[in-house]
Amino acid sequence: MKKYRILSSLFLSLTSALITLGSPSALSAQQPELVYRLGLEQRPTSPTSWGQGAAHITALQPESPAARAGLRVGDLLLSIDGVMTAGLSAREVDELLQRPTGMHLVTLRRLGQPKPETLLLIPEAKSRAARTERELARAYAAYSPEDQAEWPLSYQLSYQVQPGFDFATVRRYAFAPSSEQNRELDDALYSMIARQLQALGLQEDKAAPDLIIECYYELQPTASPRLDAAKPAQSLRYHPEEERVQLLPIIPEAGPDEGSYQVKLSVQMTRPTEPQRPVWLAETREGLSEPMTLKDFARYTLPVMLRPFPFAPSGSRQHFTARCSRYLYTGLHYALEDLGRVVEVEEASPAFAAGLQPGDRILAINGRTLGDIDLTRLSEEYRRFVRETGSYREAGPFGYWSPKAYGALRKAFASQPYSYLFAFRPYVSEDRGGLLTLEIERSGERYTLQLQPELRQESTLIPLDQ
Template sequence: MIHFTHRIRSLVGITLFLLSPLLSSVRAQALSSRSLLYRTGLSYTVQQSTGWGKGKAVITSTVPYSPAHRAGLHTGDIIEEIDGIPTAKLQLEELHSLLERPQTVHLLTITSLGKGTRKVVLRPESKPQGSVTERELARAFAYYSLQDEMERTVSYPFIYETSTAYDLTQAHTFAFAPSTESNRALDEALYAQVAEQLKDMGLKADASSPDLIIECFYELRPNSSQERDTSIPRYTSVFNPSLRDFVTLPLLPSEANAMGQYTIQLTVQFSRPNTTGRPIWVCTSRSALSEAMTLKDYAHYMLPLMLEGFPYVSSPKRPTFQIHISRYNYTGIIYDGSELNLIRDIEDHSPAFRAGLRCGDRILSINGRKLNPTNPSELSKLYLNFISDTNRYRDSKQSASSDLQGGAGVSYWDKSNYANIRKAFDQDKYATFFSYLFSFRPYINETEHRELILEIQRGTSTYTLTLHPEFRDETTITPIS
């Protein structure tokens, strides 16, 4: 919230993307062995600071629907061992080498908040080299639907304080400190929000025998000064974990050290019973407001993000998160990277598998849009033409965003131009057949129908089948040390 750099994970040079598929910025998410590429969906770091998992590998994010997610791994989990080898005192490169060994199964020893230590089997998923998944295509064609495929690096005005007086791996239960009558209504709202998130982490509410006592402190005060710097933005985009999207709030960028009409502060404190004066984990968020905002609303947006630092604190002051929003229609088709109408593989139990598609099939059209051209270089040129020709349909009032190559910013589609945008998608000259990845959006498909009608060539035969894609939200929040 202090500042953000809107970095769209789009590939303007789609040829490079398709010939060298983007797997992840984290080497641990992509493993190679002969003709197959392996993926775990796991990001981790070595915890250097005191507290949770010091000196060991700590998971910083898991991608939804990935092998790591299916194995039940979560952000903050400590990886104690990889295939029997302790991670304590290992360097990050050594951890990479353990997970990059060419094997199809890893046995991990994991310590989780509220769950203790357990064994977890991690089975990486594979795909043929030179092939492209729908996840990767969604990134490549991000400009079709920027709100569904983007990255932002965001810093927040949080300050964390931790203590080693208590081993949080031993914590299983929590309760809340009593409220005064005047604060009861607000406390109940905040505590309900905290309790829901802690239960998702693995802790249990137990007022009779809690391991942790939680308390919230807050303050909202007006500022007497009426001087305002008009050059400072009055609003800031903040990620809302419940909506899994960004919202605009009346928060001044704190790196400007500006004084707003109000100052608001929220603190969450964790202590052991009967030792509330010696907290073991504290997070404070302080912001300047450009206009009035209730403490309840501020907490609604800030508390989930503040608790992203519990129990693992990536940075004690002004932590930075990489937020990758990724939403697309999933069928399970894996395309050939050089002939994009050729099916190289089908994921087991996927919509495409259930519909009867098989390796070697060629897709001639999707919902009437012919797959032509299928050469990455030619398709790249048409994609760039589409971006250029439809730029006038973007919402120019939005803050411009920069792509990874440092190109000019591009905004979301303007709602008043949705009809014109749909017409552009329907033009054969742009070859927008992969727009089906975002066909849940009204600027691509104005109907309620979500099925895909595919014309398929198998050998010398041609036939038509109907496919019902699954909507996937693979958004991740990853702390950056």
């Protein structure tokens, strides 16, 4: 079986992980003392497609400034602070967003809306010498691969788009009629498609649609399957609704006669006046090592297949990074060189409401004393923890904890000061994210504060070549 790699190598130095995470991929400021984060990925569009060369958003990080501002995947970024993006490379657009400013005025265009819209985009700013709980959770990925992992994914997806078609005219869609024999499956597929299109601002209208949508599918045994024992019989696939990665019986890069079954699925969109000429078409053909229902296959495939609409990525294989991130958030920023000291407290956060202040020293979290929090020693303790708990993991590609070892794991976590980040998992705490009790020192005085953390789910799928 092919081996997959957890986000942070289990034996990666915690020091290296924390320092690396100090340079956000989304946005870095020019000032040495601050870094900024927007939480978006973008690519230029084709000059002949919808967008006419402007940048468009390909991924958004949940709970990010870009997501809170109301941006959506698929939005066209027409201009940033008055500078048009048409004709600019992705790097040049990133440079516009990296300029040291407290806010950006962004003009964007969306499907289903006749006029451009202007939004104010305010980046998050933090000290370069501080680490957020998001960054700590990623650095401590080996604590909980279920919650902090990054997986490379590959899908056999191909696209076609009608040259010159103006998607600015598209507001409404309708689904092609189903036969009685196929109605149940069609209804399930159409429901998945409708959720995706409604998120883009399009509305279903059977009376006056701009586009007619139809699905074509086929699942059948392979007549004379060609099986390669040396080739993996399963693939990792992202479940968009559950925000997690699973191993499915899909043969990686299967040929036309590989696997016990062949599955085909396509989504075709046409104008009512030209039903034989697709304006947008997406298709996948996969080999299966074991049977799957078409409905189950579509649950994993359709949302990813529709993600680029109305654009048409080139090639027959699309590559993604699935970033799974779940952790408990309080709003504290810890000093990189002294992880027991609070550098900043985010406004309106649980820590802010509880009365935590910059400069506070955290002595213990839920009775777990921080003690000597030198990065070198923390790294040594982290590596030791990983080595000593290796036998508690299940076999397979994920490295998840075995439920049989939860009791032993709770004891192993007892001395880990930042394991509260994953406290909603039963192997750490049976209360799954109850109140945190922090013992702090402020101006020579000691205090005990309680706060209720928030569960943050920030999983996302990032296209690599669109």
